[in-house]
Amino acid sequence: MPASPTPGPEQPESSVEAAAAEPAAEGVEESAAESTPEPALPPGVQHVAERPAPKEGAKPKRAIRRLRNAAIAFVVLLAVVVGALGWYAYDLSRRSFPDLDGSKKLPGLSARVEVLRDKSGIPQIYADTPEDLFRAQGYVQAQDRFWEMDVRRHMTAGRLSEMFGSGQVDNDKFLRTLGWRRIADQEVAKLSPQARSYLDAYSAGVNTYLKTHKGDNLSFEYTLLGFVRDDYKPEPWTAADSVAWLKAMAWDLRSNLQDEIDRALLSDKLTVNQIDELYPPYPYERNQPIVPTGGVVKDPKNPAVERFQQDAPAAMPSQSAQKALVDLSNALSQLPALFSDQASGVGSNSWVVAGGHTTTGKPLLANDPHLSASLPSVWYQMGLHCRTVDAACPYDVSGFTFSGMPGVVIGHNQKIAWGFTNLGADVTDLYLEKVNDTGYLYEGTYQPFEDVHTEVIKVSGGKDRTITVKSTRHGPIVSAAADELKDVGKEAPIPDPGPQREEGFAVALRWTALDVGTTMESLFQLDRAVDWNSFRESLRGFDVPSQNVIYADVDGNIGYQAPGRIPVRRSGDGRWPVYGWDSKYEWDSYIPFDSLPNRYNPPEGFIVTANNAVTPPTYPHVLTTDWGYGSRSQRIIDMINAQPKIDPGAMTRMQMDDRNPMAEVLVPYLLRVEVKDPWVREAQNLLRGWDFRQQSDSKAAAYFNGVWRQLLMLAFGDKMPLSVRATTDCQTDNSTGKTPCGKRDDSTAQPDGGDRWFEVVRNLLPDAESPWWNISPDPGKITTRDALLLKAMTSAKKELTAKMGKDIDTWTWGRLHTLELKNQTLGTEGPGVVKWLINRGPYELGGGEGLVDATGWNAAQGYEVTTVPSMRMVVDLSDLDASRWINLTGASGHVWHDNYTDQTELWKKGQSLPWAFTRPAVEGAAKHTLGLEPDVPPLSPQQMPQQPGQPGQPGQQPGQPAQQPGQQPSQPGTPQSATSPTPTATSTRKQ
Secondary structure, eight states, X not given: OOOOSSSSSOOOOHHHHHXXXXXXXXXXXXXXXXXXXXXXXXXTOOOOOOOOOHHHHHHHHHHHHHHHHHHHHHHHHHHHHHHHHHHHHHHHHGGGOOOOSEEEEOTTOSSOEEEEEOTTOOEEEEESSHHHHHHHHHHHHHHHHHHHHHHHHHHHTXXXXXXXXXXXXXXXXXHHHHTHHHHHHHHHHHSOHHHHHHHHHHHHHHHHHHHHOOGGGTOHHHHHHHTTOTTOOOOOOOHHHHHHHHHHHHHHTOTTHHHHHHHHHHTTTSOHHHXXXXXXOOOTTTSOOSSOSOEEEEETTEEXXXXXXXXXXXXOOOHHHHHHHXXXXXXXXXXXXXXXXXXXXXXXXXXXXXXXXXXXXXXXXXXXXXXXXXXXXXXXEEEEEESSOSSSSOOEEEEEEOTTOOSOSEEEESSEEEEEEEOOOOOEEEEEEOBOSSEEEETTEEEEOSEEEEEEEOOTTSOOEEEEEEEETTEEBOTTTOHHHHHHHHHOOOOSSOOOOTTOOEEEEEEGGGSOOOHHHHHHHHHTOOSHHHHHHHGGGOOSSOEEEEEEETTSOEEEEOOSOOEEESSOOSSSOEETTOGGGSXXXXXXXXXXXXXXXXTTSEEEESSOOSSOTTOSSOOOSOOOOSHHHHHHHHHHHTOSSBOHHHHHHHHTOOXXXXXXXXXXXXXXXXXXXHHHHHHHGGGTTOOOBOOTTOHHHHXXXXXXXXXXXXXXXXXSOGGGSBTTOBOOOTTTOOOOBOOBOGGGOSOOOSHHHHHHHHHHTTOTTXXXXXXXXXXXXXXXXXXXXXXXXXXXHHHHHHHHOSOGGGOOHHHHSEEEEOBTTHHHHSOHHHHHHHOEEEEEOOOOTTXXXXXXXXXXXXXXXXXXXOEEEEEETTOGGGOEEEESSOSOOSTTOTTSSTTHHHHHHTOOEEOOOSHHHHHHHOSEEEEEEOSSOOOOTTTOOOOSSOOOOTTXXXXXXXXXXXXXXXXTTOOSOSSOOOOOEEEEEOO
């Protein structure tokens, strides 16, 4: 939200003005009433004059006036009170605004560190050692975003109830069952001494800030929290708090787990063949995969070793993938040449264009990850610079990172740039388990649980809750913590003969992120990589989440690498829950890193990733069967091919492309439907001549999406079980008089309208008599496609009239398609006045689900925006200072700070900020300079203590033997423990 000219929240004045105007209006009405002539009476009937009673008649009028005046006074008083409260809150919030200039002591530094900020509050940090750099990063992020960091670590540890009470118990129960925090502790213990020293330095920087800032001075949210819990005090930050956030991101990008759940739940009402129609295969003949050629070859010197070679001839698929690929090939051969994309949810766009196709002569790289909207944004912009870049201090990197994590996640350094999109690999499996009190069935006998332990959930203002977590060989039993997964255990289809279902099966989750990994180590290496080889080596330990990573360097090279721990299954393709009692469904191994797809300087001169298929069907390993369907990626490819040379401005314009590929297919069918009702035909005519673009001011886009939503609900939603339908989706059963509603949270309900549904509808449109088009309750009167389309157009006109009024000229897509930015937890769960104070919006947006400008919405829920391009960047490898970036909100997490949402309006319009990188450019843009000083004079080189580990060279592999917590030399301000006080737990673990 742009800064208001007057401090404090914006106050609505219309209510006071309207109230003040009310007496005059009412007086006019009275005068008009008094001058109205008396009505004529039948002949022979005379009016009888009533005797006036002036004293008695005046009293009601005076009473009404007094009441009206009192109402006006109340409204004025209320406005004053609200304004005063707003000003008080604004003044209170300013106490936590950080100092951006001057000097501060930061214990543990070896030398002075500089923090330069531009007018957007984006920090660029300069130091002499990596430890000083990351210590300062921790301090600076705590300045801007500690509330966000604190909430995040409570979430990943399953401890939100300690802050927010009993409403968070269910969340905590599920997260404790997954055990993210316990795994993070184990990963910290496995870090190399070098990486551990970086994380400890970062934690020390955060904790220094916490020592000098409490309550109101830490963040306005702590003031609000204090009204209901005045005893809360943040704990010291630890290395595991940082590492645990990687698990949250992996969960957000966990790929097809929801699809696996939905398929199982749909089987309650639909046949397997019907479900397959709703999950069509990838249209390879229309939409190009990321790596269209190449294959896995054996090393001639060692046949046991394999690697991916981009120019190798395609090989026959492995036995484990044979059946899935044969089925895919058969289905593809029957498809018409159509167009498509993927289901609603998180995704991303990235592409890189080689210098031969750019106006700059060097590569251009673009990235915009699509994630849930939050306030502040999930991303934090910053630069980390060693004053002298060498082996001892190898960091000169700038980009987007997460609050609470050292380093940079996406961005560029002085030599290379990189971007991420979700690969979509199937890294999760649900196992149906037959269990009793002491164990689970496996290969005909009951085995003791691998782990049984209790977790105590502390609840603010309430009683502690104790849960028991059990694990099989496949992972934790998650059905005990989630009602929907209990339903999966009840409804998932199994062949006969099988164990008796009785009350249903328990469901265990196998997920690569629940194994100890090395992603944090990998990110440090990525930040200091300098060429293609060191870039690839840095990703060797990037376990989760599995990503598409694009690459460009200042020497003109471009590339792509798919990292991640991706399972090789003995059988099955991960589409359905499998049977835990049968060993044939085990994971045998993981795809070797060298066999994962990659490309380097491809002949076409560009690489595009947008959650589309990575490899052709001939790739010998199953990465997933639930790709995005490729309409975004193909649209980007088409835009690149349409331009002889691409400039940086074109890259930015491409990120805002809002052409709807489904509209191109569906609108001709809608226009061919005969509409007799002129009221509905008025709306149908909006689609004539439409260019299929979804700008925020488009009337046609508003109506088309209304029709799309109604089509999906009529053709598919009404035929689905309630377990996958939105809680707001209710239908009255005329035979019983009852009105059952869906059970699914609205944001994840089906049909969601994403690009998977584009493909489903494209496949069905040519068949006018498909059973999916039938909406008749009478078995003797079957409706066809055009009858359903007419019903959808009629229902859409009614819905949009109710939402936006009868005047169709006032309709716009943006009025329906709005984004509200909500502060974490308090902005969603807090009282209305709190939401008003700390949330921002609504913002009217263009774009839409399945478009390059991917402002996602869920058709089963409504039109509100659910996912967004969470940031956008364009890196110019010919001149890094000419690069551009923009965040969804702003650098600051402090309510009413100038940088709270100062980037949002620019983001909404598709604009971006200059991205200064070199020291002269950073100094030229700087508006603030903060010096962080050591608490003791710097030591001479002879006095310097030995560091825990020497900085590694680019490409150093993770997974080195770790120095255990407490074994390394302590530094001033460095926590002595790797972990914060953990949730109370007792455990019996199978050895």
